[in-house]
Amino acid sequence: MLECCFCSLFYRNFEKKTLVSPMTMSSIKIECVLRENCHCGESPVWEEASNSLLFVDIPAKKVCRWDSLSKQVQRVTVDAPVSSVALRQSGGYVATVGTKFCALNWEDQSAVVLATVDKEKKNNRFNDGKVDPAGRYFAGTMAEETAPAVLERRQGSLYSLFPDHHVEKYFDQVDISNGLDWSMDHKIFYYIDSLSYSVDAFDYDLQTGKISNRRSVYKLEKEEQIPDGMCIDVEGKLWVACYNGGRVIRLDPETGKRLQTVKLPVDKTTSCCFGGKDYSEMYVTCARDGLDSKGLLQQPEAGGIFKVIWLSLIF
């Protein structure tokens, strides 16, 4: 990999547009739109300009781009596990690869290192990451797993890469750094450390990127299993993918109540994002790794990309 020397870095804003409110919708349809057989699919991101869904397959070291119109997939292989991807304002993408933040040029498939974290922790890698409303790329680390959710604990930290390429560390002692998103007014940062079985909130200062006042807004119930990736909808409700739980759940962070459960035909649901026309669809990633041969037979679509659509009933 090359060292990056000059490029100014302002990530594209992720502001949602006119997502149709799920509350006004009555029934849902779930479809596997791509049988990708991901070992561990993660980090779905909608790219409006190309009508495409970006996602990664972490252990396969692949960043993928699925064109929702042509149904074609392009894949770029990098040299270490790639755990999240984000859009870059100047074109191309940024991704967390191993313990590095990298700029990814899709055309020539090159990756340029922007910053490295956890240099003294050889067994660590980045996990989930997302860009904040001011263009900082937040991502956390974890020890590499020996099996899903089996790892040396408290090895991870949460970081963000600023548009000028400097990195700030927020805290350490993280088990599995996972889902993250910001409230619609940018005043709250939501965060999941999977093995805490909790969805947490922090006060957020958009000007400085500082976080404070950590508290739990939801504790997962036993059958919901392990909280993984997360996104927010226009009503400020959180959608959390439940690893081993085969579902995404919609939470009200103000009341701490679960509002909706959407079950998928695969157990290892890892993350979700809104996309499609007017951001009215939800895309869900999942994993194949960790399923035994019986599980693979029962869940042939494991590792695929799922689309959830809300159908309004018109009388």
Ligand SMILES: O=C(O)[C@H](O)[C@@H](O)[C@H](O)[C@H](O)CO
């Ligand atoms: O996708 C991730 O976030 C992790 O990299 C995965 O390994 C699993 O989801 C994790 O094991 C469950 O918490």
Ligand SMILES: [Zn+2]
């Ligand atoms: Zn995850």
